[in-house]
Amino acid sequence: xxxxxxxxxxxxxxxxxxxxxxxxxxxxxxxxxxxxxxxxxxxxxxxxxxxxxxxxxxxxxxxxxxxxxxxxxxxxxxxxxxxxxxxxxxxxxxxxxxxxxxxxxxxxxxxxxxxxxxxxxxxxxxxxxxxxxxxxxxxxxxxxxxxxxxxxxxxxxxxxxxxxxxxxxxxxxxxxxxxxxxxxxxxxxxxxxxxxxxxxxxxxxxxxxxxxxxxxxxxxxxxxxxxxxxxxxxxxxxxxxxxxxxxxxxxxxxxxxxxxxxxxxxxxxxxxxxxxxxxxxxxxxxxxxxxxxxxxxxxxxxxxxxxxxxxxxxxxxxxxxxxxxxxxxxxxxxxxxxxxxxxxxxxxxxxxxxxxxxxxxxxxxxxxxxxxxxxxxxxxxxxxxxxxxxxxx
Amino acid sequence: xxxxxxxxxxxxxxxxxxxxxxxxxxxxxxxxxxxxxxxxxxxxxxxxxxxxxxxxxxxxxxxxxxxxxxxxxxxxxxxxxxxxxxxxxxxxxxxxxxxxxxxxxxxxxxxxxxxxxxxxxxxxxxxxxxxxxxxxxxxxxxxxxxxxxxxxxxxxxxxxxxxxxxxxxxxxxxxxxxxxxxxxxxxxxxxxxxxxxxxxxxxxxxxxxxxxxxxxxxxxxxxxxxxxxxxxxxxxxxxxx
Amino acid sequence: xxxxxxxxxxxxxxxxxxxxxxxxxxxxxxxxxxxxxxxxxxxxxxxxxxxxxxxxxxxxxxxxxxxxxxxxxxxxxxxxxxxxxxxxxxxxxxxxxxxxxxxxxxxxxxxxxxxxxxxxxxxxxxxxxxxxxxxxxxxxxxxxxxxxxxxxxxxxxxxxxxxxxxxxxxxxxxxxxxxxxxxxxxxxxxxxxxxxxxxxxxxxxxxx
Numbered sequence: 001x002x003x004x005x006x007x008x009x010x011x012x013x014x015x016x017x018x019x020x021x022x023x024x025x026x027x028x029x030x031x032x033x034x035x036x037x038x039x040x041x042x043x044x045x046x047x048x049x050x051x052x053x054x055x056x057x058x059x060x061x062x063x064x065x066x067x068x069x070x071x072x073x074x075x076x077x078x079x080x081x082x083x084x085x086x087x088x089x090x091x092x093x094x095x096x097x098x099x100x101x102x103x104x105x106x107x108x109x110x111x112x113x114x115x116x117x118x119x120x121x122x123x124x125x126x127x128x129x130x131x132x133x134x135x136x137x138x139x140x141x142x143x144x145x146x147x148x149x150x151x152x153x154x155x156x157x158x159x160x161x162x163x164x165x166x167x168x169x170x171x172x173x174x175x176x177x178x179x180x181x182x183x184x185x186x187x188x189x190x191x192x193x194x195x196x197x198x199x200x201x202x203x204x205x206x207x208x209x210x211x212x213x214x215x216x217x218x219x220x221x222x223x224x225x226x227x228x229x230x231x232x233x234x235x236x237x238x239x240x241x242x243x244x245x246x247x248x249x250x251x252x253x254x255x256x257x258x259x260x261x262x263x264x265x266x267x268x269x270x271x272x273x274x275x276x277x278x279x280x281x282x283x284x285x286x287x288x289x290x291x292x293x294x295x296x297x298x299x300x301x302x303x304x305x306x307x308x309x310x311x312x313x314x315x316x317x318x319x320x321x322x323x324x325x326x327x328x329x330x331x332x333x334x335x336x337x338x339x340x341x342x343x344x345x346x347x348x349x350x351x352x353x354x355x356x357x358x359x360x361x362x363x364x365x366x367x368x369x370x371x372x373x374x375x376x377x378x379x380x381x382x383x384x385x386x387x388x389x390x391x392x393x
Numbered sequence: 394x395x396x397x398x399x400x401x402x403x404x405x406x407x408x409x410x411x412x413x414x415x416x417x418x419x420x421x422x423x424x425x426x427x428x429x430x431x432x433x434x435x436x437x438x439x440x441x442x443x444x445x446x447x448x449x450x451x452x453x454x455x456x457x458x459x460x461x462x463x464x465x466x467x468x469x470x471x472x473x474x475x476x477x478x479x480x481x482x483x484x485x486x487x488x489x490x491x492x493x494x495x496x497x498x499x500x501x502x503x504x505x506x507x508x509x510x511x512x513x514x515x516x517x518x519x520x521x522x523x524x525x526x527x528x529x530x531x532x533x534x535x536x537x538x539x540x541x542x543x544x545x546x547x548x549x550x551x552x553x554x555x556x557x558x559x560x561x562x563x564x565x566x567x568x569x570x571x572x573x574x575x576x577x578x579x580x581x582x583x584x585x586x587x588x589x590x591x592x593x594x595x596x597x598x599x600x601x602x603x604x605x606x607x608x609x610x611x612x613x614x615x616x617x618x619x620x621x622x623x624x625x626x627x628x629x630x631x632x633x634x
Numbered sequence: 635x636x637x638x639x640x641x642x643x644x645x646x647x648x649x650x651x652x653x654x655x656x657x658x659x660x661x662x663x664x665x666x667x668x669x670x671x672x673x674x675x676x677x678x679x680x681x682x683x684x685x686x687x688x689x690x691x692x693x694x695x696x697x698x699x700x701x702x703x704x705x706x707x708x709x710x711x712x713x714x715x716x717x718x719x720x721x722x723x724x725x726x727x728x729x730x731x732x733x734x735x736x737x738x739x740x741x742x743x744x745x746x747x748x749x750x751x752x753x754x755x756x757x758x759x760x761x762x763x764x765x766x767x768x769x770x771x772x773x774x775x776x777x778x779x780x781x782x783x784x785x786x787x788x789x790x791x792x793x794x795x796x797x798x799x800x801x802x803x804x805x806x807x808x809x810x811x812x813x814x815x816x817x818x819x820x821x822x823x824x825x826x827x828x829x830x831x832x833x834x835x836x837x838x839x840x841x842x
Contacts, residue, residue, distance in 0.1 A: 052462030059465075062444075066492070066504045068761060068785045101760055119760075151462075286760040291734045291751050323747070325737065360739065383743070386767045390741050502815075508789040509815050516700035529661035530680035530698060537699070540816025600816065 037143045040090040050111070050148055057112040064098050064114065071099040071119065071279065079275040080117065083132050087206045088139050095142065097135075103286035105224055109138040111147040122276060123283040124223065124299060126306050128268035129216035132207040140202030146195040193250070200254055204261065213265035214258040221251055227298045269306060281347065284316045293324040311346030314339040315353070322353055330357050348377035352387070359390060367391065424606045424631060431485070431554060431594075431603075439486045439552040441597070443507060445472055449615060452563040464564075464616050471621030472558060478622065479629055488550055495549030502545040510557055513537055513602070514591050522607055539600040547597035555597055558628070560590035560608060562615060592628040606631065658686045662696060666831070669694050670710025672806060672838035673773060676831040678824050681706070689756075691719035692804075698821060702788070704812030706825070709798065711838060712805040714738040718749065721756045738803035742767055742778035745805065749796060753784050761785040764796070772799045772807060773832040782811060793818040797829055802841025806834060 044050040064070060071077070076099060085092040095113045104120040115138050125131040141147065191199070200217070208214045276283075287296055300317045307313060318336030321329040337354050340346035355370035371387045431438045449464035480487045492500060517537055520528045527533070546555055590608030595601070606628050615621045662681035668674045670692070684695040692713070696706040712718055717733040734751045737744075746764050753762045762784040770779045777799030785791050791814040798807030810825045812818030833839075 049463060052464075052466050054462075055466045056460060056462040066789075068789055068791070069759075103760055289751050289754040289760055289762070291755070323734070323751075356741075356743065359741065382765065383767060386743060386769075389769050390743065393741075505791060505815055509813055512702040512788060512790050512813065516702050520700050526658065528659055528682045528697070528700065530682045532680075538816060540820070542815050 038091075038094075038145055040094060042094065049152065053148060053151055054112040057110045057114060060110070061096070061112065061114045064116075067100075069101045071101055073278060076276060076279055080131075080135070083128065084115075084135055084139070086210045087132060087136050088143075091139065091143070095139065101282075101286065103283070103290055107134050107138050109141045109147070111142070111145065111151070113142060115139075115142075119279070119283055119286060122279065123287055124227075124302075125220060125272070126223070126269065126303065127216065128272040129207065129212040129266065130220040131272065132210065132212045133203055133217045133220055136203030136206035137199045138203075139206060140199035141191065141195070143202060144195070144198055146191055146199065149195070150191060196250060197253060200250070201257065204254070204257055208261045208265060211265050213267055214261040216267065217258050218251060218254040221254070223302055225251075226302070227295050229298075273307065280312060284312065284319075288316065288319050288323065291323060293320050296320050309343045311340040311343040311350070314343055315346050315350045318350070318353060322357055325360075330361055333357050348374055348381075351377060352383075355387070364391065424604070436553075437484060437486055438554055439488055439550075440480070440594070441488050441490050441546060441550045441552040441555045442473075442476060443490045443510070443555055443557045445469055445558045446511070447472060447558065447560040447615065448562075450561070450563040461564075467617075468560070468562075468615035468621060471615060471618045472560075472625050474618070475622040475625035476556075476558075476629065479626060487556075488552055490546075490555075491550065495545060499545040499549045502542050503549065506539055506543060506546065509539055510593070510595070511559070513539060514557065514559055514593060514605075517593075517602070517605055518589065518591060518607060521605075535602075535605070537602045537605070539595055539602070541598075541600050543595060543597050543600040553597055554603075555595040556629070557593045557595070558590075558625075559592075560615065562590070564616075590628070604631075658684055659697075660685055668835055669708045671836045672710050672834060673708055673808070674833045674835045675828050678827050688723075689719035689721055690725055691717060693719045699812075699817060702790075703817040704810070704821065707809045709805050709807045709809070712736045714803055718752045718805075719756070724756055736805050738800065740800070742769070742780075742798070745778070745798060745800075746780050746796075749780075749782070749809075753782070757784065757786045759785055759787060770797070772797045772829075773834045775799050775801065775834060777807070782809070783814075784811075791815075795822075795825065799834075801834065801838055804838070804841070806838050808832075 044054050077097070080097045080099065081092070084095060084097060088095070095109075095115055097115045097117060099122070100116050100118050102118045102120060103123070104118055105124050106116070106118040107121055108116045110116075115135070117134070121134060122131070125134070204214060204217050207217070273280075287299065290296070297317065297320050300313055300320065304310065304313050304317070314336050318333045318340060321333035321336060334354065334357055337346075337350050337357075340350045351370050351374035355367045355374060358364075358367040358370060368391045371391065375381055375384055375387070447465060447468045448460055449468050450460045451464075476487060490503075492503065494500075495503065519526050520531075521535065521537075543555070546552065592604075592606045592608070593602050594604040596603045608624070608628060615624055659682040662677060662683050664677050664679050666674060666676040681696045681698060684697065684701075687693060687695050688701065689695065689707070692710045694708040694710060695701075696708070698704050707719070709718065714737055715735050717735050720733055733755060734748055736748060740748065746767050750762045750764050754760055762782070764780050764782045767778060767780040770777060772779070777797060779795065779797050782794035782796055783791065784794075792811050793814045794809055794811030796807065796809045798805055800806075808829070810818075810821070812821065
């Protein structure tokens with residue numbers, strides 16, 4: 001048992017080292033070098049500061065278990081667990097993944113093995129390999145006990161000013177609770193660049209060893225950067241960027257390391273879309289509720305590149321234009337809805353949105369037809385009467 | 394994030410804490426109650442101890458609260474033990490809240506009630522203990538409640554009352570103390586640490602909060618068993634009459 | 635990592651304390667009165683009015699048990715191009731893109747959508763579902779009504795009812811919300827009675 005554990009740990013450190021050195025293909029190294037990694041089934045020893053930290057995290061996790069923001073769909077949770085276990089089979093039992101309903105790109109790992117993946121991330125990943133990148137990265141933080149490192153590091157300092165850094169940027173965004181809580185958590189848990197690089201390496205090797213295509217690792221960050229360029233906000237705040245700073249240099253290192261791993265691998269795009277299909281309408285609606293039109297447009301466009309025949313995504317794009325309602329948007333919205341109807345799986349609401357846009361431009365007859373189609377497609381619609389009233393006015 | 398904004402946020406935090414300290418030291422009685430004492434007519438009161446919501450943190454030089462894991466765990470254990478002692482003395486039966494008990498509906502209601510209580514407790518602290526923030530419509534009456542859905546907890550735990558304890562406490566680091574001292578020299582008041590806390594007893598027939606006590610410093614230092622014991626006693630013994 | 639905390643208690647206190655310039659709450663007596671110069675109502679019980687509103691915009695805020703437990707927001711003529719309201723703490727934090735705004739040519743369905751987006755943004759939650767939209771008379775004129783339900787970051791489920799009408803290109807109405815357990819249901823009769831008593835006055839009355 002001990003031998004296998006060390007061997008697993010070794011395999012990781014071997015490949016990480018080799019990746020850094022730019023060599024392809026992992027070599028198994030003799031046991032004895034894996035002790036840097038957390039052992040499977042690890043629990044902190046009695047009365048250490050680490051034990052106190054775990055206890056605190058365990059209490060947060062108790063709250064998490066009853067939170068209304070956690071997605072409980074069995075299929076979705078099973079899928080993420082499958083990916084986790086494929087990546088880090090020996091640590092499967094030590095890590096619990098919680099899918100949290102927040103429409104931003106973020107994932108995090110607490111020292112006690114509690115992982116959070118936000119639904120905004122599930123929307124933005126384009127295939128299973130990209131999601132595996134993130135999960136593997138977070139597992140890396142866990143294996144190397146980065147949070148404990150940061151916790152001890154932070155406590156040894158008299159002044160936390162330097163640690164706040166991006167932390168209060170998170171506090172400004174406010175998606176995760178009160179000002180004080182955010183600042184303190186961020187100050188505890190924002191990782192150093194070395195730690196990020198380490199987690200990147202481990203994540204890359206975990207996912208490549210599990211048969212995923214290494215090229216996915218840098219992609220997902222690149223997509224995110226493109227999205228923020230599409231934002232019209234003066235100062236954009238990404239929770240993920242705040243806790244995981246992404247200088248050019250890190251992206252570069254990632255790309256090189258991925259190229260060094262070289263071998264092709266799987267993307268599992270169809271499986272990714274299929275397993276999360278049940279969530280997709282919710283993910284889209286939550287994204288739209290942010291009313292961040294520039295960014296949402298980029299996100300949906302990226303997804304449409306992979307799935308040009310996805311009626312739900314064309315509908316989503318149309319909604320961005322309809323809700324933004326700048327000059328010219330009505331036409332763009334209608335065009336997108338038309339593409340949606342021509343594609344597969346457009347929701348019944350597509351017709352309703354067409355009706356709303358037509359109504360706004362005064363085309364009552366066309367609106368009435370569209371609403372009629374909507375009600376045909378969705379006979380149990382609860383807004384039947386409302387739509388009739390809109391036409392009647 | 395620009396430095397200036399970071400400092401403003403930290404400064405705001407300091408300001409808030411200082412206002413809070415001043416606000417909470419207003420002269421409202423610490424203990425508020427609706428009924429004089431627990432009903433003992435039918436049986437020895439069974440009291441559900443809701444998950445003790447305590448978090449101790451370290452107030453850093455920059456004015457940021459960092460939760461202190463060991464202190465929190467110690468406080469948690471100390472307070473629970475102190476409660477047991479008080480219960481024995483006061484002749485009440487304590488039952489730990491079990492989130493798994495009852496029907497699925499009961500469980501969901503119970504969870505929601507715990508969250509509601511945080512909001513109600515906070516509102517009481519804000520509105521009942523500071524004349525400036527009082528709600529004039531209440532005219533000084535103490536009539537807060539969780540509502541009759543508490544009967545779900547009464548049923549699933551066969552209990553008469555529920556006891557809630559909530560504490561947020563921070564202790565100044567050496568760096569912080571330095572800031573305070575320097576501040577004092579410059580004639581600037583900088584708050585040291587602050588403590589927010591309350592204990593409440595809820596009647597599980599009606600949901601009414603029949604007893605509420607605000608925690609007042611300096612009695613509470615929850616990092617040691619003795620002090621935690623004293624704090625719990627001060628908070629709670631009057632409730633368990 | 636950002637621990638998505640359930641302890642919004644701190645934020646509540648912050649909000650409350652920030653309001654404490656002096657006596658931010660004034661008594662509303664149970665008699666007919668005008669809100670914002672445009673909505674005349676007759677409350678049946680004592681309410682508390684927030685003199686320093688936590689929200690920017692054409693809103694007036696009343697409460698019975700404190701903002702964490704229930705609130706009544708009067709919309710006193712939201713003009714074209716303005717958001718329904720923006721919470722001051724959010725405005726101070728330097729949010730991202732511009733908030734969604736009311737447009738005079740919005741129909742009730744779109745106003746309901748706007749409402750959901752406003753709640754999502756100001757209370758930082760994606761769990762917001764408005765439903766049951768139907769045309770009703772509001773303050774004596776044709777209007778609309780829908781029920782609301784959202785979960786804030788403190789994990790408290792909040793029920794609500796929204797009544798509105800658009801006159802002269804501006805939105806008038808009110809939204810009462812409270813914790814689903816006890817603090818909403820308890821006051822529904824009072825809110826319904828007040829709604830029945832409501833009339834548009836001033837510039838709202840003369841508008842079409």
